[in-house]
Amino acid sequence: MDFAFAPEHLQLRETVRRHTEGEMRPLVAESDDTERFPRHLFRRWGELGFLGARYPEEDGGVGMDKVSDCIVREEFGRVSQAFCAAYSAHSHLGIWPIWRAGTPIQRERYFRPALTGEKIACFGLSEPDGGSNIRAMKTRAEKVAGGYRINGSKLYITNSPIADFMMLAARTAPELKPSAISLFVVPLPEPAVQIGHLKKEGLKGSETGLLYIEDLFVPDDHVLGEREGTYPVILDSLTENRVGVAASVLGVAKGAYEEALSYARTRIVAGKPILEYQAVAHRLADMVTDIEAAHWMVYHGAWRVDQGTIDHAAAAKIKLFASEAALRVTEGAMRVLGGASIMREYTAGMHHRDALVYLFGEGTSDVQRNLISRGMGDDDLLP
Numbered sequence: 001m002d003f004a005f006a007p008e009h010l011q012l013r014e015t016v017r018r019h020t021e022g023e024m025r026p027l028v029a030e031s032d033d034t035e036r037f038p039r040h041l042f043r044r045w046g047e048l049g050f051l052g053a054r055y056p057e058e059d060g061g062v063g064m065d066k067v068s069d070c071i072v073r074e075e076f077g078r079v080s081q082a083f084c085a086a087y088s089a090h091s092h093l094g095i096w097p098i099w100r101a102g103t104p105i106q107r108e109r110y111f112r113p114a115l116t117g118e119k120i121a122c123f124g125l126s127e128p129d130g131g132s133n134i135r136a137m138k139t140r141a142e143k144v145a146g147g148y149r150i151n152g153s154k155l156y157i158t159n160s161p162i163a164d165f166m167m168l169a170a171r172t173a174p175e176l177k178p179s180a181i182s183l184f185v186v187p188l189p190e191p192a193v194q195i196g197h198l199k200k201e202g203l204k205g206s207e208t209g210l211l212y213i214e215d216l217f218v219p220d221d222h223v224l225g226e227r228e229g230t231y232p233v234i235l236d237s238l239t240e241n242r243v244g245v246a247a248s249v250l251g252v253a254k255g256a257y258e259e260a261l262s263y264a265r266t267r268i269v270a271g272k273p274i275l276e277y278q279a280v281a282h283r284l285a286d287m288v289t290d291i292e293a294a295h296w297m298v299y300h301g302a303w304r305v306d307q308g309t310i311d312h313a314a315a316a317k318i319k320l321f322a323s324e325a326a327l328r329v330t331e332g333a334m335r336v337l338g339g340a341s342i343m344r345e346y347t348a349g350m351h352h353r354d355a356l357v358y359l360f361g362e363g364t365s366d367v368q369r370n371l372i373s374r375g376m377g378d379d380d381l382l383p
Helices: 008-033 040-046 066-079 079-092 096-101 102-116 231-266 278-307 313-343 348-359 365-374
Strands: 119-125 140-143 147-158 165-171 183-186 192-198 206-220
Touching: 008 040, 008 066, 008 079, 040 079, 040 365, 066 079, 066 231, 066 278, 079 096, 079 102, 079 119, 079 147, 079 165, 079 231, 079 348, 096 102, 096 183, 096 231, 096 348, 140 165, 165 278, 183 231, 231 278, 231 313, 231 348, 278 313, 313 348, 313 365
Parallel strands: 119 165
Antiparallel strands: 140 147, 147 206, 165 183, 192 206
């Protein structure tokens, strides 16, 4: 078994890190304070090829793979999970369904401009009453002459205040069954879609909205793939994205650990660095162990995506462990820094706030446990 990164993956990591340290990190504090995302980053990510890393060259992408996408997300998350959330909502949730199931015109009009950062995407799925239960969706798309009339609401929609278009999920039949849920491409801004800017305790630098949709008319050619019943596309998109989200919280954990280790080496108590005290050293040992375990789960999952063998339960395990591990690591970092951890000149507090979000975001930890437990059997464990 060969667990080494390919040379092109190592080169990509170096490129992404130069960008995150040189161009992203200087923007993080102001973005976190103002709760506004620097839109120009999307154009820059397009120029650098980050937005199209996992998409084929013939479709306008860079032609790399899911491992590459996870490298980008990990390095982004190491500096700013908020910026990484904006990247994820755009480069995967917002456009992956178009790449997978869109018509040639939809790809040309929305997918390709999104790969260059010319257009920003968001994904309208979660609802105020439904949470992670997609089948309980209340947003309704009624068939009318020439298209659909849509009414409903969406909550916690990343990028929606700055998006140029939205991938919108709505019920096209009253029955609670997968075939009754469809996806629509909706250009923004749109008078029938009111977007309220939400203020958050975590991921403050990504912009998140509450959407009210009233009598929105969507033409037939804006139905994804010009067909109803695209619920399976939603599930496949979420499954793959959970691996990517796990990579991003792995980055958060690494960023927190690096700061804690640096602090422990330089903070002097009773004449010696606190790293030389066993209690601190053991805490850091637990942190780096969690990080290494999450690392192997994430990149094995990315490899499985590229092999076409990832499944819902496997992705759920990866997201569950990585997000819970990131919470432990970021809390550990705050304990190592002590009082300094609540000072804004350090990033430990921001990393911890951001890690907390992923106990709930992209499917709660308990939803992941539900997905895992449904398929448990004697053959689940590796040899």
